[in-house]
Amino acid sequence: MSASGMERWSIAEITRRIAAGEVTAAQITEDALARIEKIDGELDAFLAVDAAGARSAAAGVDLLRTAGVALGPLAGVPIALKDMIVTKGVATTAGSKILEGWIPPYDATVVDRLKAAGAVILGKVNCDEFGMGSSTERSAYKPTKNPWDATRVPGGSSGGSSAAVAAALCTASLGTDTGGSIRQPAAFCGVVGIKPTYGRVSRWGIVAFASSLDQVGPLARSVADAAAVLQVIAGHDAHDSTSLVKDVPDFAAAITGDVKGLRVGLPKEYFAGELDAEVRASLDATIAALKDGGAELVEVSLPHTELALPAYYIVAPAEASSNLARYDGIRYGTRAEASDLLELYMKTRGAGFGPEVKRRIMLGTYALRSGYYDAYYKKAQQIRALIKRDFDEAFAKTDVLLTPTTPTPAFEFGAKSNPLEMYLGDIFTLACNLAGLPGMSVPCGFTAGGLPIGAQLLGKPLDEAVLFRTGAVIESAAALGDRRPALGGAA
């Protein structure tokens, strides 16, 4: 245990203790850095630790407190950022060799907002290259291990975030989610992860993967902590014209502990087919708990569910092939030696991108090629409209939908070497992004072997509040709060 005990504290606990002068932000930061030093060798969650920046931010918080200035809502809270998020003066790689050594000249809006709220940024955490993967095995640097079982993946692409939060190397983390990249790793590591409504959070300074799908969101050890972080980062930003000009409600107020009268939809397509028996049993217990709490359970159908996978794996690579055209070796990033411009582009990109990124660029370029656009991209966008329509109909008679986050618990390294097999594991998380809905994964149980299981909640556009309300009840019923992975030679 650390000197302060911060690894067991919620955000409310940290900010209350600092405000009361029971502990300093400096002490919490030193404890977090010491935990990273001691434990991250087992996990490989961090790509860069910014000890100097973290100490300086903590000193700033302590100075404000001593001076009697009101502290921000995340004052002294240690946070790690997925390496898809641009940080001024701190290397940002997106998990790719093509950005190795790049030091961004600016902070993403979400980083600005975290800093303004008093958060202490510890550093950057690992991810699949450009967010393309479901295991962190596609990071160009290293795979991150699952804190619950080091032979298994932490999920992805925000696997560094989920592992770091589960291991309490930080109190919360920001991830990005294009097709499940926050929710799936959250499920695999037993933490809460939220993909907000498309447009809820600014993407200024987020490395772009698929622009009609990407969102930023928090991973944390409790629903309340996730709400506190989302509260800070949500809202319109003049730098991102796709960010919505909508009021952000008080998310903490949504956590009432009550689901009486709430209409919870159970989409039958998500409970059919190859669902792991222990995942199913855990979801059954979750459903029973919601029913006990007074929720009304409604079976619904989302008939186009199966088409989410092909639609996603056409739309996302198509947009990625366009977004990643900027990595050309000219203005930033790595450059290969070449005698002419075409050769420079081809060699730089050939050497800088890893196999999964190349595969998706190729797939996307194929789909957008002249003569193929209608058959692939346009068709996929039409299917997307059908998927959205399914959700609209389901939400006409429900307030929130409950599904498993993943068909199985965390898998072993190397278990999904075939790319298509890896894609198929994303089946439950993709439709949420295609329809632009807010989604959350909340821990709901463990397998007999000690692997976490996640329940997914999907809400109407802009209704993150219902996710917090329902998620908190699931969290409380599952009562997993004290269960932590055994790391660093101790529990």
Added chain:
Amino acid sequence: MPALTRKEVEEIALLARLHLGEDELARMETELGAILEHFSSIAAVSTEGVAPMTHAVPIECPLRSDDVVTWTDAEQGLAGAPKREGDLIVVPAVIGGGE
């Protein structure tokens, strides 16, 4: 939708400005072919009269005033360039050889 030929894979790689080695080309041919075959199911879906979805939620495009804002200095902006001469980024000649 047919499987991919090697020639198609090479054409797409050129369009994507991606140098691929022999082994990568061979792997792409098999893997992309299998993925596209799996996705061929979408052709059978009736989408007549369905407007393609371009954005997840309706977005009112916000306007902002057209003000000049100094974002960063030139040195910061240029600091990431792999090859420079003063305030210029060096690239191979666009027409002809050399730099």
